[in-house]
Amino acid sequence: MERTVLSRQIIDTCLEMTRLGLNQGTAGNVSVRFQNGMLITPTGIPYEKLTTDQIVFIDEQGHHEEGKLPSSEWRFHLSAYHTRPDVNAVVHNHAVYCTAVSILNRPIPAIHYMIAAAGGNTIPCAPYATFGTKALSEFVCVALKNRKACLLQHHGLIACEVNLEKALWLAHEVEVLAQLYLTTLAIQDPVPILSDEEIAIVLEKFKTYGLRIEE
Ligand SMILES: C[C@H](O)[C@@H](O)[C@@H](O)C(=O)COP(=O)(O)O
Numbered sequence: 001m002e003r004t005v006l007s008r009q010i011i012d013t014c015l016e017m018t019r020l021g022l023n024q025g026t027a028g029n030v031s032v033r034f035q036n037g038m039l040i041t042p043t044g045i046p047y048e049k050l051t052t053d054q055i056v057f058i059d060e061q062g063h064h065e066e067g068k069l070p071s072s073e074w075r076f077h078l079s080a081y082h083t084r085p086d087v088n089a090v091v092h093n094h095a096v097y098c099t100a101v102s103i104l105n106r107p108i109p110a111i112h113y114m115i116a117a118a119g120g121n122t123i124p125c126a127p128y129a130t131f132g133t134k135a136l137s138e139f140v141c142v143a144l145k146n147r148k149a150c151l152l153q154h155h156g157l158i159a160c161e162v163n164l165e166k167a168l169w170l171a172h173e174v175e176v177l178a179q180l181y182l183t184t185l186a187i188q189d190p191v192p193i194l195s196d197e198e199i200a201i202v203l204e205k206f207k208t209y210g211l212r213i214e215e
């Protein structure tokens, strides 16, 4: 797809992320796989002020085009694409419930079968490291190895998927799971969870769920 079209889709995803209540201020960033690297939001610019020419290209070595400053988190976006060849879009935000669970430094357990949307029976929590660091990107590599979403301790959430629409959908879904987790945790700890066997059944069903038969 053409660069300007993808850049517009990145901005629309950022605006939708805010509209869904998943983000505040200039927190968060969004990228999409492009050529031998990715297109990513610039650092520190409010989404409503973003224009397509401000979206930054970074190659697979981490070199960005001159005259633009990429998101401070470009390292973990590159790590996500490196670790997961199956994904083409990455969304990061500081959604309130996900961040609250990350402060407790707990994974989200299998409290609802939709946990399987991220590829397994938990949403893991990557250990804390300062934002923008190589250390954080290395923790993200590990957390996303078998999942399409993870929490970042004392920070927020990352979700990745085949395209921007699905990555944002997953980020929203994980926020709902985090809200359910905290709501039930206030009543009972530990919260009842689904067995690995039940989650395995859902993972299998998700392989074909929503696929339409070609006419
Ligand atoms: C301090 C930053 O807000 C940090 O939390 C980063 O992770 C973030 O969410 C937004 O940073 P950029 O504007 O550099 O993408």
Ligand SMILES: [Zn+2]
Pocket (backbone or CB within 6 Å): 027, 028, 092, 093, 094, 131, 155, 156
């Ligand atoms: Zn952040």
